[in-house]
Amino acid sequence: MDCWTLLELPDDADERSIKRSYAKRLKTTRPDEDAEGFQRLREAYERALQLARWREDETDDGCAEPVAAALPGDNLQAWSGLVEMSPPLAPMPAAAVAPTPAQALLKGLTLENLPQRWPEAQARECAQDFQNLLLEHCCKHPEQRAPLIDWAVRHLDWLTPWQSLSMSETQQRSLVDALLSYYRQALEEQLQANQERAFLALLTQYSERPWLQIFDHRLQWQSTVLILLNEQQWSVPLFERVCQVFGWDEQRGAIPEPAWIWQQLVQRCEQEAFYQDLQHKLQQEHSWAPEVLAAQLLAKPLSPRQQRNLTRGFTQNEWQACQQLAQTLTWRFPQLIERLPQSDVFYWQKFMPQSSTTGETWVRAWLGIALALTLFFIQERHDPPLHAAILAALGGWLAAVLGLLALTAWNALALRMLDLDLWLSERLIPKSLHRPPYRRLLRHGIPFLALMALFASLLGLLGMLTYLGFTLIGVLHHKRIGQVSEAFRLKHPWLSVLHWSHFSPWQPVFLLLMVGVIHACQVFYPAFPLTRLLPG
Template sequence: MDCWTLLELPDDADERSIKRSYAKRLKTTRPDEDAEGFQRLREAYERALQLARWREEEQERPTSRTTLASTLPTMTPANDANLRHWSQLLEIQPAVQALPITRQTDDPAQPLLLNLSRHTLPQRWQQALDLDCAPAFEAGLLRLCFEQPGLRTAITTWAVQHLQWLTPWQQVHMTPWEEEALTSGLLQQYRQTLQELLETRQEPEFLHSLETYSKQPWMQVFDRRQEWQRIVMQLLYDTQWSLPLLDRVCQLLGWDDACGVHPEPAWIWHSLIQRCEQEAFFHALQAKAQDHKTWAPEVQAAQLLLNPLSRRQQQNLILDFGVDHWVACQDLAQTLSGRYPQLIERLPCSDVFFWRKFMPRPPAAQTWIRVWAALALALTLFFLNQEDHSAMPALLFGGTIALIPTAVARLIMLLLWVPTSHQMIALDLWLSERLLPRRLNPHGEWLVLRHAVPQLAMLAVFAALLGPLGMAGYSGFILIGLLHDKRIGHLDPGFSERHPYLTALHWSHWSPLQVIFLLLMSGIILACRIHYPAYPLTRLLPG
């Protein structure tokens, strides 16, 4: 590709057009981003300038000769004296044109630039000083930075230390884009070195290198120092480091969060501060998790969530937990999930609320209302087949009698079963994981022993009062509640206004299917007890 095609100019472009096209393409072909492309562009620019200047010289030569010929007088035989005079002049002209053009080709700095490397650079510079050609050698170094991009980092690194490059005291002349290219390349090289030190956990070496780079004279220019600090802050944001490192970096670079002295953008700085707070919080938790001499609630909560314990070890740890301990677990889990979610990846269990399954959970108050309602319904259906009981007396009698077993069941649960099930929590969790399907128990809130034993007791009461149909009715009601999980969730406000009955069922965690099934089974049981007493569908033993 010739120079005109690369510059997108016609062959007869003048010097001004060439310079404008070159400046325009420099914006997209930067030496620090595309060294080979910049080299081709530079060669095309220099070649185009050479051709344009040669063309202008060639155009001026005929004009000079024509002017000279027009000034000569007309040669006639009558003017021999003039002819001889001009002949002498013409004889002199070739001698003037034949004078040799002497060029200064002896440059003592040029051999010193050949086969240059970062190892031979100090020696070559000393030789340039001895030969009194230091300015030419320094200019050659700058030229090599762009002619041989592989040497740019080595030359620039050495030159900023020994020749004061990129400072107001540098001797070599640089264009703005040359200075920007060298600055950008050097900053990226520094960043790469610091990143490698952080990734290999060499934090003392990182701090030493950072201090060395930051104290260099060329870094003291305000804009350049601000850019360097932004690079360091971005590097800290992209990598992992220990907690004391940021404090030391702040001391080196003069950052102070209290005074608002920090680089931009502010969101990266705030993210670093938050990470420091997070690391400090986690280190404090780790200290508590390793403290086996303190029985404070927050210490034992940290041990439960941070230490990799077996289920038996977890159970032994929580045996003496009181209300304060469970509150501490709740506070810690909420802090981790809400404020420091990144720390959850470092915990043995990603579910920070796993400890809830270990809590002794006495039945809620509405549970006893449901137990009383179930027993009242079973007793009412049981008394309705008696000849001396009509519907209303049976209902009143069943509701009244149901209060007694409900009170007894409540005492047994609170005083006996809840502590007992809490002691067997490890076995209960093991059985639950193996016996309960994941679809029925996705969050692990149902336990085989803790919940199945009370349900079996209720099932036995229904079997004793209403026989197989009573067992089927109670079992079906419970299974519908487990399987029909869509009944729990958000309701559309318009739907709630149109269907207040369904809304009430929704917020009581009842499914409409449960109501339909309950009415259907109650009707079947009632019909069998009144009209088909010979069939033992509502009693365990035929009578």
């Protein structure tokens, strides 16, 4: 189908008829409803304009009248000049050319007097010349260009298919860029003044201009607004209203270009929404919800005493809320940390009470080291069992105290490497072990290796295997002996150990078996590496 059939025009239609027909069909063929139909209509319109302008240029060239050759007898003065029979005539002074009505109206033109001069141009029947000179004036005077173009697009339908003047693609591109820059500057001033209501009103007003309903112009306009939002500060409700104005919806796939800027704005919107929710929780001073208390601890400026007072009554729920909030800030919204009073979002862990199993850990470490020392003294010094047990109890107590001091220092150091510890734990510890009590590779792995090295130095390979097997049974076997309340375990750690609380029934069996094996090896096969770390 050729362009004339699609536009329903004869082959000799002029440029004005082509633009009117295109504007009429543009009402029924919208780019957002029928993209392919709009593309065919646009190509037909451009082809028809090109043919009409070629026809007009050929007509102008063919109508030029040839200049008649002057005969020698008809112009004696010319012949006398050629043969130098008479002196040349003095040139006549050029008469002053009077300005045309359109040129007179354009003289001293400003945005203030333009609304009065346009009706005068229509009254003097020089409206078309006036528009052509106005276009030339806009191209030559950049300082006045944008306001004059803005008036022209609102009153003269410039940059639309139904405009009455013809402009080249270079001129059209220059006008579009100047006008979009003018709109952007006005919107930027409203954002910098924090006038979001005025910004939305101005944005809606601009977006309803007829020339911005053209598909290409509207895409360029949306990209301009998108880049502006990426460079300025705004609130979440403002961004949602802008999305409503342009019909942006990520779920429907209606997103503007560039797509990477859109993704940044969406992430920034989620970040601002999260921060506003955080600020809203800070206003709930009389709420005891764990999420509110965690927000106040991390996002509210507090002195060390206020921090201690706030965390004094925290339970496991509040500490868990603090952990979730700190991890969300670290991994999803790290830029928000700059707005918080504490740059270390895990600082609150220093206020966490020690685990209720600390006493039990000390007692178990002492008993394990004392048992290993007893076997060591019997083998190396050949002491009587009772004498060896007494010395081992004293030495185990000293080793356990020193070990717990070293463990406290290591826990403080491990907190500084919490991000690395979490990253390594998630990737190296099997997922089946990710259950309470949660284990971390560095915080718990290093003390475990230190104790395993201690038992290996006392009892060789069998001592190391005993400690390793005892620990693995406790981790992998879920059944436990006895149930002791948390308060009882905190006040009476000795009785909790004697009760074998949270022990697997296979652990004491394995321990007794390995003690017998180690003692038998010490008696019948006291050689490296079973019961000695070093040969000798």
